[in-house]
Amino acid sequence: MSRMMAEIQEQPEALRRTFERERAHAADFKKFAAARDFRLIVLVARGTSDNAALFGRYLLEIATGIPVSLCAPSVHTLYHARLDLRRALVIGISQSGAGTDINLVLKNARRQGAFTVAITNEAKSQMTRVADETFLVRAGRQRSVAATKTFTGQLMILYLMAFALGREIELKSVSEIPARVRETLKLAAEIRGMVQRYRYMRQCAVVARGLHYASAFELSLKLMETCYIVAERFSSADFLHGPIAMIERDFPVILFAPPGKTFAGQRQLIKRLAGLRAETIAITSADVRLPGITRTIRVAGKIPEIYSAIPYIVPGQLFAAQLAEVKGLDPDRPRSLQIVTQTL
Amino acid sequence: MSRMMAEIQEQPEALRRTFERERAHAADFKKFAAARDFRLIVLVARGTSDNAALFGRYLLEIATGIPVSLCAPSVHTLYHARLDLRRALVIGISQSGAGTDINLVLKNARRQGAFTVAITNEAKSQMTRVADETFLVRAGRQRSVAATKTFTGQLMILYLMAFALGREIELKSVSEIPARVRETLKLAAEIRGMVQRYRYMRQCAVVARGLHYASAFELSLKLMETCYIVAERFSSADFLHGPIAMIERDFPVILFAPPGKTFAGQRQLIKRLAGLRAETIAITSADVRLPGITRTIRVAGKIPEIYSAIPYIVPGQLFAAQLAEVKGLDPDRPRSLQIVTQTL
Numbered sequence: 001m002s003r004m005m006a007e008i009q010e011q012p013e014a015l016r017r018t019f020e021r022e023r024a025h026a027a028d029f030k031k032f033a034a035a036r037d038f039r040l041i042v043l044v045a046r047g048t049s050d051n052a053a054l055f056g057r058y059l060l061e062i063a064t065g066i067p068v069s070l071c072a073p074s075v076h077t078l079y080h081a082r083l084d085l086r087r088a089l090v091i092g093i094s095q096s097g098a099g100t101d102i103n104l105v106l107k108n109a110r111r112q113g114a115f116t117v118a119i120t121n122e123a124k125s126q127m128t129r130v131a132d133e134t135f136l137v138r139a140g141r142q143r144s145v146a147a148t149k150t151f152t153g154q155l156m157i158l159y160l161m162a163f164a165l166g167r168e169i170e171l172k173s174v175s176e177i178p179a180r181v182r183e184t185l186k187l188a189a190e191i192r193g194m195v196q197r198y199r200y201m202r203q204c205a206v207v208a209r210g211l212h213y214a215s216a217f218e219l220s221l222k223l224m225e226t227c228y229i230v231a232e233r234f235s236s237a238d239f240l241h242g243p244i245a246m247i248e249r250d251f252p253v254i255l256f257a258p259p260g261k262t263f264a265g266q267r268q269l270i271k272r273l274a275g276l277r278a279e280t281i282a283i284t285s286a287d288v289r290l291p292g293i294t295r296t297i298r299v300a301g302k303i304p305e306i307y308s309a310i311p312y313i314v315p316g317q318l319f320a321a322q323l324a325e326v327k328g329l330d331p332d333r334p335r336s337l338q339i340v341t342q343t344l
Numbered sequence: 345m346s347r348m349m350a351e352i353q354e355q356p357e358a359l360r361r362t363f364e365r366e367r368a369h370a371a372d373f374k375k376f377a378a379a380r381d382f383r384l385i386v387l388v389a390r391g392t393s394d395n396a397a398l399f400g401r402y403l404l405e406i407a408t409g410i411p412v413s414l415c416a417p418s419v420h421t422l423y424h425a426r427l428d429l430r431r432a433l434v435i436g437i438s439q440s441g442a443g444t445d446i447n448l449v450l451k452n453a454r455r456q457g458a459f460t461v462a463i464t465n466e467a468k469s470q471m472t473r474v475a476d477e478t479f480l481v482r483a484g485r486q487r488s489v490a491a492t493k494t495f496t497g498q499l500m501i502l503y504l505m506a507f508a509l510g511r512e513i514e515l516k517s518v519s520e521i522p523a524r525v526r527e528t529l530k531l532a533a534e535i536r537g538m539v540q541r542y543r544y545m546r547q548c549a550v551v552a553r554g555l556h557y558a559s560a561f562e563l564s565l566k567l568m569e570t571c572y573i574v575a576e577r578f579s580s581a582d583f584l585h586g587p588i589a590m591i592e593r594d595f596p597v598i599l600f601a602p603p604g605k606t607f608a609g610q611r612q613l614i615k616r617l618a619g620l621r622a623e624t625i626a627i628t629s630a631d632v633r634l635p636g637i638t639r640t641i642r643v644a645g646k647i648p649e650i651y652s653a654i655p656y657i658v659p660g661q662l663f664a665a666q667l668a669e670v671k672g673l674d675p676d677r678p679r680s681l682q683i684v685t686q687t688l
Contacts, residue, residue, distance in 0.1 A: 039383070039384075039428065040383075040384060040411060040413075042411065046581060046582060046585050047582060047585025047586055048585070048586070050582065050585075057416060058416055058418075058419060058423075061416070061419045061425055061427060062419055062423045062425045065425060065426050065427050065428055066427070066428060067384055067386065067413050067427050067428065067429065067432065068413060069384075069411050069412060069413035069414075070413075070414070072401060072402055072405070072554075072557070073581065074402075074553055074554040074557075074579075074581070074605070074606070075402060075405045075406055075554075078553075078554055078605040078606060079402075079406045079554065079555075079605055081405055081406045081409060082409050083405060083409050083410070083411050084383065084409055084410060084411065085411065088411065101581070202547075203546075203547055203574045205574075209418055209422075210416075210418040210419075210422055210423065211423075213416070213418075221586050221587070224586055224587045224589060224590045225586045225587075225589045225590075226589075228589060228590045228592070229590065230547045230574055230576060230590055232574060232576060235418075237390060237417065237418070237445070238390060238391060238394065241390050241391030241392070241394075242391055242392070242565050242568055242569045242678075242681065243565070243568045243569075244680045244681070245568060245569045245570075245572060245678040245679055245680050245681050246568045246569075246572045246573065246574055247680065248572070261418070261422040261423055262418070262422060276680065334586075334589040335589055336588045336589050336591065336620065337586065337588070337589050
């Protein structure tokens, strides 16, 4: 078994551990945040962690009502802008905690008046020394280059942050996520059979919206890293503003279609894609037929949309890891990559 | 000549008109903004206009020091979040001014305490009635489905907004942009010859950073819409965090490489791509050799980086419009698209 597959399997335990060890911390932070009355949240990250940030961008605005900005690191590291960050909460997300640019942004943000939080897997990383406060992802050391358990661990911490900063998220529901992931992992065998069909897939698009927009980014990144597939990623709304023109007969489109606010739109899009004779693959827990769909990956259970991001990415991880093997590639050693990437 | 090519050629005049007719308005707005003391700017858009917003995201933070957030429309239209937008300036960008979701976000934002501005090409559109104030792009009616002159017109207004909200942007330098675009249009014949080489290109990546990150998005969108090329777009920094794994011998990568803060990084990336034997195409006004580059599109003149976004997208527009023709496609009638796309 590849390290990537092993780390995918470790997720229920890693998520449970992260939740249990950080929940009291989150409750403390809730009191602190109420006193500080933050008016802006800025999320800073790169790579897979930036996909976690993209999820946080939606979750935190929806669950807390505080506007969120995804930081453009170069504004700080290259253009040396001085931003007014009074009453801002700046959250850095990095698996290794060693990303030079992310740490530089956190340092600048503190100088510019922000309160800073680190979300990282490494307790002794530089990031934990730079930030005012650290929330630790307890995923255990990441050995695969393609991040999986650290990504879902970051999402888990973002749920705790949303709990701390607002009133929408309930800890009880968050505590149920690890069990849902365990359930979803049972799809591994079915997906292993399914990926044969995509042995020669060279390009595809991954499409989602809202709370799952980040899932599209994360699945497409995994497909690029481990399968060398040219995987586009789009919001379904933006997709209709141009990119749909490139879709032709047989073009594969993977769609996240959780029941909830985005479902009707995704369903309509699948119909339209069927009209173009595209190949469509839906990841969904909805208990209805999707007219025109080519393949369905059925996530078990009734999962409220707002808590679905973690269980839904798991079939995507299984798909990428197993497709890489079917393509004769080693998902643990993507060409041209290392675990820690330095940029400035 | 396609409508798209005709509209590309209209840009110097459209930009001059937009600048001349809105400059006094921008000066007035500068006084108003000083009194309001905005603490947050939110940009709301879709499609090509969203690429203009992405440029605004960098320009406005760099030139004004006010944090910027790119709005996720679904947070408002699907999830009905109530955001705290006191002291926020919310800027909607839409060619047609008819995008239902963008207008809905502007309405909500007003209710939540924001001051709202519309940037649109259509003086009588709904957007102008919804927003507190309108800055008009004077590009003339857009007839091509692929937006070009309205995109650069939106960028022109964003320069005026940056002037109004900060101290970095000088109107004199902005006034020189139309002449630079006229100069850049002379590249049309050279690019017409060059695109023959890409007759059978089916996929590519477009890579840029900082103030040109949005240029990568816009060029790749044009390639998707008019040439049906699967065109990925990346920040060069994020590119190294994963996607570079998919690059192999012959894979085409188009890079924006303006002299300035991002140049050293782009140059290094070109070298690395040459090592992977990828095909690289640079759009640059730098007067130095780029080791390992396959093709160079040379933008004339010494253009300060912060004023380079408009002239630099022009060769990209010429590339897409002429490649579409060489591929036997009609850039004015992309399959599956209309000028106005409605989403909610």
